[in-house]
Amino acid sequence: MELIRGIHNIKPWHQGCVLSIGNFDGVHLGHQAVLRGLVEQARRLGVPACVMVFEPQPQELFAGHDAPPRLTRLREKYAQLARLGIDRLLCVRFTAGFAAQSPDDFIRGLLVDKLGVRFLVVGDDFRFGRNRGGDFRLLTQAGRAFDFEVVSTRSWRMENRRVSSTLIRKALAEDRLDDAARMLGRPFSLCGRVAHGAKLGRTIGFPTANVALKRRVIPVAGVYAVELKLGKQRYPGVANIGHKPTVNGTKALLEVHLFDFSGEIYGEQVEVELCHKLRNEQKFASFALLKEQIQRDAASARKWFGLAVSEPNGM
Known part of the structure; x- marks a missing residue:
């Protein structure tokens, strides 16, 4: 799997991909279900499957030591994503300046001009850009304008519970290692x-x-x-x-x-x-x-x- 460190390292040959954006902290079973679908879509379209993550994670920039503890560092995340067949991992440095760009600049400058996104998978609660002004609705509108499809990650349930990084952290904090392992798909x-x-x-x-x-x-x-x-x-x-x-x-x-x-x-x-x-x-x-x-x-x-x-x- 290719690691692209920073937007400045995106090259012309990186144009054209299917993309998912998120923290993917833990790369748990919910993430895995979404990413397997992403890989299948990439194979259908004949383009690479790409994942975009941020370093530091947004909450770590805004909340500092009050941010939730990480389940996985970037190195561990890279290994888990590679096992799932992801072709490229784009690691974007998350700074106050990056967070302050307009939602339109994020869409046109990064998703369209640099990455040439053909298919985008994000959570329906994904927010981006200055004052968190960009949302799923805006991405959907941009998809119609720039000819890429936008779909939402669906809640992936196990025993009628939503699998999430937050629930895994809670299980670990309560010493329920077996529950955490079940949601992660590994110890x-x-x-x-x-x-x-x-x-x-x-x-x-x-x-x-x-x-x-x-x-x-x-x-x-x-x-x-x-x-x-x-x-x-x-x-x-x-x-x-x-x-x-x-x-x-x-x-x-x-x-x-x-x-x-x-x-x-x-x-x-x-x-x-x-x-x-x-x-x-x-x-x-x-x-x-x-x-x-x-x-x-x-x-x-x-x-x-x-x-x-x-x-x-x-x-």
Whole structure:
């Protein structure tokens, strides 16, 4: 799948496509249903299937740290869209200037002149342009004027509930990992590169892989039984997601202790699937008490995976 970073990188040969615009946060089952339809339409018309997303997401620009936590970063979103057969991902830098352009400039300048849209799929609540003046009705009128069809994404229901990123965030916040996985079509996971940390875990026999999350807000927190995916290999372990209050941490971290593992994975890009929540994050009165709790957490996670409970061998 081709990644086009920024409107300035749209080339003349990118003219002609079917397009869907949105955050696609999580690329959940509702998104997947829409995007499979988009790909089918692209194949019928003989043009590429293109998805437009914004970085940062609009709410992140306008609400800052009060914006909803992301389910997926751009890298993860790219991988999920590629699996669905999308041909091009256009990532538009979302700035105050871009948001302030007129709706007509967005339609004519971007959709028509640069992309040559033949078929457009958006939510019927999609708003764009200065003062959010552009809407589905305006797009439909533009479609008639510039000869492209506009259709609305339909609510995709599961067990009589609408599948949405908001509902998935709510399920994660309430520790309903199975519900979140059903709506996503896969277990919820966090991705990042393994970085060097303070290595405090080594001093108590629990070395950890510190995964750089690079997110403003994390949608989950606490201690989990997890599986770390590295290439085609999967390794069970226990993870803490949070701010490490016992050692006065301030930045959200993902720390994973892998069971019976002795390899070197610094610098590797990994995916960590959350399998089962063990407890909420808490502050302990001493490092010794924290060590005792970590031992209990590791034992609980081993039991959940059906592994023998034993002292960890290191990493």
